[in-house]
Amino acid sequence: MDPRTSAQELLLCDLCQTAALQSHCELCQINLCKACVGDHLSDSSKRHNVVPYKHRTFSDFPKCQNHSKKQCELYCKKCDIPVCTTCISSGKHTGHDLLDMRKFISSKTEELGRDLTELEKEFNPVYEKIASDLKTEKAHVVGHFEKLTTTITQQGEDWHREINIIVNKRKSEIGEMKEKYLASLNEEEEKIMEITSDLNESILEMKKILDANDVSRTSAYKSRNDEFRSLPPKINISLPSFFPHQINREQLYQSFCSVSALPITSVPRGYILKTKEAVSCPSPKPMLDEPEIITTIDTRYNPLFSVTCLSDEEIWTCWNTDIINSYNKEGKVLKLVQTSMRIGDIAVTNSGDLVYTNDITRTVNIVKNSQIQELIRLQEWIPYYVCVTSTADLLVTMLSNEKRSIVDKQSRVVRYSDSNIEKQSIQFDDKNDPLFSYHHLKNISENRNQDICVADYKAKSVVVVNKAGTLRFRYNGHPYNQSGPFKPQSITTDSQSQILIINNNDNCIHILDQDGQFLRYIDNCDLKRPWGLCVDKKDNLYVAEFLSGKVKQIKYM
Missing domain, CATH: 3.30.160 (Double Stranded RNA Binding Domain)
Known part of the structure; x- marks a missing residue:
């Protein structure tokens, strides 16, 4: 046979x-x-x-x-x-x-084509983006250290002649630190460039095999895509800060300043490459022609400030008191948290714990198992609004203490790690101009692409920066249906990376895409003085009304 x-x-x-x-x-x-x-x-x-x-x-x-x-x-x-x-x-x-x-040859040709497409369209852009981000981060590191050097120089001018020796010593220390940090980034960049070069060589080789139509070479082809699927760890740079002290001649060196120097660590990258088993992303959700109110929750408290989702069935709210309540959709109080002083803003961590700010004590706190724990205590800054990122970091908006001239009238966003260590300070643009106005109403949210979105009420603008803190765009409102200046009161984002903003001046909600392009208004839901808003995992919108004390659940997608 x-x-x-x-x-x-x-x-x-x-x-x-x-x-x-x-x-x-x-x-x-x-x-x-x-x-x-x-x-x-x-x-x-x-x-x-x-x-x-x-x-x-x-x-x-x-x-x-x-x-x-x-x-x-x-x-x-x-x-x-x-x-x-x-x-x-x-x-x-x-x-x-x-x-x-x-x-077999047909299946191998299809596999080769799929691998080539994956390398060209999926892997190569990610590695190129990593290389680009490294260049941006290096520039940020250089700029940060230049700012430190300038600040130290300005501080040194206020001191007596004998402080010059200490100034030069500190500059040298910062210079060495900068070189160390840049050396780490350079080493990481070299590794990425080597991998990218290897990846491009693989792409060229695959194209040659396909173009040659050589069955022997095609049958001998072995996929290397799994080699590129595992991204190398990212070097985590925690930049130092400058903390000036009052002049003390007897202990001049110790009291001149301190510069934090945190270790350089490797952390997983914020990029995710699809595995071979990965399914395609769901298609975008269309928006309803007419958004509709699903539920109205009456908290019976006013003025009502913030609302945040614990789950699809439970929300937290706070107002101008020392109490935070959670409600179900029927308006029943499920939990109550009694704090020591007035609440600033609230957020929910990825593990379901409640976080809140207190501008009087200058603290950020967390509620775990009904117990309140202090996470962060500030001295020269006052925290106001807070959000939790996809990587479990905290983003906190804050203002400087006016009584301290060294940081007079400044505003910034600070990123804290899950161990409550300051990782990043976002304050100036690439021209060294302030990104934000000096005003406490500055609601904040992280988008799905890790952009940081800030509703700057006083500046009449929404400020959006990328994860590195570089300005991406500003949104100053849309002329339609606008009875006065654009006053962004609150901000949130949804699963489609759309940005939703309350305009306090016309009782409506603006919806933008992730690049700042205006999409539509929500202005038909009889909103009365909307103040706070959030979106749950099903893309239902919750809007807290300032004076009525009601939270309206709105379906818009």
């Missing part, structure tokens, strides 16, 4: 896919069973040359490694090698899964 037709059940007719093949059309390169030969020959628009399957000719299959005069007509999946009929007759591949060589 011919091993080419008896070894596997896979060798079936290409037309009916049910009967065992017996013949082969060499001009059409198709395998046929006895019943399908007549149907195939009935197509007179093409020439045909039907021969018994075992007598078909081969001109482009690879030579057998063990039998040099034989061509490999089949491929053994278990042994991962091409095999000829003599190999099969020897019994070495009995019970193995054998594929017709044409089908």
Whole structure:
């Protein structure tokens, strides 16, 4: 019995896919069973040359490694090698899964094409983006250290002549620190560039294989995509800060200043490459022509400030008191947190714990198992609004203490790690101008692309910066249906990376895409003095009304 037709059940007719093949059309390169030969020959628009399957000719299959005069007509999946009929007759591949060589070459060509597409469209852009981000981060590091040097110099001018020695010493320390940090980033950049170069070489090699249409090279192709799937760790740079002290001549060196120097660590990157099993992202959700109110929750408290979602069924709210309540959709109070002083803003962590700010004590606190714990205490800054990021960091908006001239009238956003260590300060643009106005109403939210969105009420603008703190765009309102200046009161984002903003001046909600393009208003839900808002995981919008004390749940997608 011919091993080419008896070894596997896979060798079936290409037309009916049910009967065992017996013949082969060499001009059409198709395998046929006895019943399908007549149907195939009935197509007179093409020439045909039907021969018994075992007598078909081969001109482009690879030579057998063990039998040099034989061509490999089949491929053994278990042994991962091409095999000829003599190999099969020897019994070495009995019970193995054998594929017709044409089908194998076809599947390998498809695999190669898929891998090439993945490298070009998925992997290469990510590595190029990482390299670009490293350049931006290096520039940020250089700029940060230049600001430190300038600040230290200004501080030194206020001191007596003998402080100059200490000034130079501190500059030298900062310079060494900068070189150390930049050296780490340079090393990381070199690694990324090496991988990117290797990746591009793989892409070129794949293209050459595809263009050459060489079956031997195609069958010998081994995918390297898994090598590039695992991204190298990212160097986490925690930049130092400058803390000036009052002049103390007896302890001049110690009291001049302190510069925090945190270790350089490696953390997972914020980029995620799809695995081979990954499914495609869901298609965008369309917005309703007419948003509608689903539920109205009456908290019976006013003025009502903030609302945040604990789950799809439970929300937290706060107002101008020392109490924070959670409600279900029926308006029933589920939990109550009694604090020591007035609440500033609230947020919920990724693990479901409540976080709140207190501008009187200058603290950020967390409620765990009904117990209040202090996370952050500030001295020269006053915290106001807070949000939790996708990586469990805290973003806090804050103002400087006016009584301290060294930080007089400044506003910034600070990122704290899950261990409550300051990781990043966002305060100035690339021209060293302030990004934010000096005013406490500065609601904040992180978008799905890790942009940081700030509703700057006094500046009449929404300020959006990327994760590195670089300004992406400002949104100053849309002229339609606007009865006065744009006054962004509160801000949140949804699963589509859309930005939702309360305009306090016209009782409506603006919706933007992630690049700041205006999409639509929500202005038909009888909103009365809306103040706070949030979105749950199902993209239901919750709006807290300042004077009525009501929270309206709105369906808009």
